[in-house]
Amino acid sequence: MKKIAAVIRHHRLDKVKDALLAAGVCGLTVTEVRGFGEQRGRTEVYRGTEYAVDFTPKTLLEVVVDDANLADVMKAIQTAARTGERGDGCITVQTVDETIRIRTGEIGAEAI
Numbered sequence: 001m002k003k004i005a006a007v008i009r010h011h012r013l014d015k016v017k018d019a020l021l022a023a024g025v026c027g028l029t030v031t032e033v034r035g036f037g038e039q040r041g042r043t044e045v046y047r048g049t050e051y052a053v054d055f056t057p058k059t060l061l062e063v064v065v066d067d068a069n070l071a072d073v074m075k076a077i078q079t080a081a082r083t084g085e086r087g088d089g090c091i092t093v094q095t096v097d098e099t100i101r102i103r104t105g106e107i108g109a110e111a112i
Contacts, residue, residue: 001109002070006061007033007089008081013059019080020063023072026112028063038086058089060085064112065095 008016013030020028034055045051065073074091081089101111 001064001099001112003062003064003068003094003096004070004073004077004091005094006077006081006091007035007037007058007088008061008077009083009087010057010059012081014059015063015076016022016080018074019076023076024069025065025073028061030058031062033058033060037090053109056087066101066109066112 006016008101010032034057036054036056059076063073071091074093077091098107099109099111100107104111
């Protein structure tokens with residue numbers, strides 16, 4: 001099993017969610033986060049005063065998938081989240097050793 005964590009733009013969340021459902025994902029976790037990547041924040045003007053915004057608001061999406069579905073799910077996220085502009089985000093993958101569904105006690109791939 002793998003845990004996919006994707007940092008994406010807020011306005012792409014619905015499109016990514018729909019793509020994940022179409023790829024067979026049963027559940028996901030979404031968190032509002034702030035950070036910066038290659039673009040190192042941005043400059044904004046408020047009431048005539050310019051100031052630096054070091055952390056950009058983003059959405060962190062996490063999903064655990066079976067190894068067989070990894071490539072399809074990553075492609076679905078990448079395609080749906082892409083705008084072609086700097087700051088589209090990134091996808092990371094981690095190995096998951098064990099998963100247990102609390103309600104039923106199912107273990108492993110059956111729990112996701």
